[in-house]
Each structure stands twice: as structure tokens, then as C-alpha cells.
Amino acid sequence: MACGVCGSPNTVRSHIIPRALVHDSKEGAQAAVYGERGTPGYRLRQSGKFDDDILCQAHENLTGDLDRYGVDFVRALNAAGNQAGDRQAVSIPNPRPDMLQRFVLSVIWREVQSKRGQASGLSLGSWAESVTDAVFWQRPIVTPLVASYQRFTAERSERVPIGIHPFRVRMLGRNFWQFTVSGCAFWLCLDRRGLPPKFDGVRADLNDPVRAVIGDAKPLEEVGILRAIFADMRRR
Numbered sequence: 001m002a003c004g005v006c007g008s009p010n011t012v013r014s015h016i017i018p019r020a021l022v023h024d025s026k027e028g029a030q031a032a033v034y035g036e037r038g039t040p041g042y043r044l045r046q047s048g049k050f051d052d053d054i055l056c057q058a059h060e061n062l063t064g065d066l067d068r069y070g071v072d073f074v075r076a077l078n079a080a081g082n083q084a085g086d087r088q089a090v091s092i093p094n095p096r097p098d099m100l101q102r103f104v105l106s107v108i109w110r111e112v113q114s115k116r117g118q119a120s121g122l123s124l125g126s127w128a129e130s131v132t133d134a135v136f137w138q139r140p141i142v143t144p145l146v147a148s149y150q151r152f153t154a155e156r157s158e159r160v161p162i163g164i165h166p167f168r169v170r171m172l173g174r175n176f177w178q179f180t181v182s183g184c185a186f187w188l189c190l191d192r193r194g195l196p197p198k199f200d201g202v203r204a205d206l207n208d209p210v211r212a213v214i215g216d217a218k219p220l221e222e223v224g225i226l227r228a229i230f231a232d233m234r235r236r
């Protein structure tokens with residue numbers, strides 16, 4: 001195998017989800033709870049999933065800057081969300097919307113390139129080249145992005161800062177990718193039709209600050225879009 005960007009055979013260890021966010025998810029627990037669609041059961045991870053065969057050192061380094069930006073954003077969203085009370089949205093600083101967009105694209109790219117992503121048939125399809133160019137060569141790409149603070153709850157109604165690895169989902173008649181890190185969700189529209197202009201005001205790839213929606217508090221097992229994943233997580 002080789003680096004998915006340049007083809008170098010000298011690959012290094014890459015985390016799919018930034019380590020720091022997996023640690024945040026623990027919030028004092030021993031390990032993070034992470035679910036994956038199509039994989040029975042859930043894993044308790046000390047430091048999140050990694051793959052040692054998707055990037056060379058030079059290209060792994062390029063994801064480091066994006067990860068730092070993404071980690072800061074998720075922590076700010078978690079802090080604001082924790083104090084949101086009854087508000088339906090919070091405002092989060094986002095000085096480089098392009099970096100947040102590239103961070104989200106890079107997590108999806110890494111998941112697709114990983115052994116597990118390949119084994120389960122994940123694919124960016126006709127977007128593969130333009131997503132790679134956007135992440136590693138900063139070529140502009142139009143992929144509307146929305147961020148939200150999720151309040152999935154478990155027993156005793158406490159919020160679970162859950163992580164869900166990237167998966168494809170159909171919404172608004174369009175193709176999206178979604179993933180959740182430390183209880184914050186990213187919804188990326190990967191569809192040639194884009195999104196109608198009425199969504200421009202909440203797009204995290206356009207706005208600073210950006211408005212992030214606060215999800216309704218609901219038990220994990222009642223979250224429709226995630227039902228398949230949690231069914232998998234229970235079947236362990």
C-alpha cells in the first residue's frame with residue numbers, strides 16, 4: 001500500500017479522528033465510546049482508530065494543521081453548547097471557514113482510505129480527486145457544511161459526547177456525509193446540486209462566526225438517522 005496522495009510507500013500512522021477529540025470524549029472515563037455503521041458492537045478506545053497505511057509523513061503533516069483547527073472548533077462548540085440552556089443555536093468563532101471545511105473533508109477522506117473504509121466499500125465516487133485536491137492542495141471546492149451540538153442522552157439523562165465515524169446519509173434529497181466527534185456533528189453536502197441559498201446563513205464553510213444548531217435532547221436509541229448504527233452497537 002502507499003500514500004493516497006503521492007503514492008510513496010513510506011507511510012506513517014494516521015489517526016482517522018484527531019486524538020485530542022477522542023480524549024475529550026472520554027470526559028473522565030477510561031475510553032471513548034465509538035460506533036461504526038456496519039460493525040457490530042461498540043469499541044472502547046484508548047486513543048481512537050488509526051491506520052498506518054494511508055499517508056506518508058509529509059502528507060500526514062498537512063492534516064496536522066487541519067486537525068488543530070478542527071479540535072479548537074469542536075471544543076468551542078462544546079463549551080458554548082454546554083451553556084446553551086434553552087437556546088436553539090449558538091455562535092462559534094470560525095476565522096477560517098475554509099480550514100473547517102478542509103478538516104471535515106480530511107476526516108472523511110481518511111476514513112474512506114482506511115482499511116476499514118475500503119473493506120466496507122466506502123467511496124467518494126466522482127468526488128475523490130477534487131476532495132483530495134481540496135484537502136492536500138487547498139484547491140477550492142463547494143461542499144456546504146453545517147455543524148451542530150448533539151444532545152444524545154443515555155440512562156439518567158446525562159449527555160453522551162459520542163463519536164460516530166463518517167457515513168453517508170441522504171437528506172433534503174441530496175447526498176451527505178455525517179460524522180460526530182466529542183458530541184459535535186458535522187453534516188457535509190457532497191452533491192453537485194449543492195444546497196439552496198436559504199441555508200447560506202448557517203453554512204460553516206462560509207461564515208465567521210458560524211451559527212451551530214443545538215440538537216434536541218433525545219435518548220441515543222431514538223435518533224432516527226443513527227438507529228442503524230446503534231442497532232449495530234447493541235448487537236455485540
Ligand SMILES: [Zn+2]
Pocket residue numbers: 003004005006007008055056057058059
Ligand atoms: Zn504522500
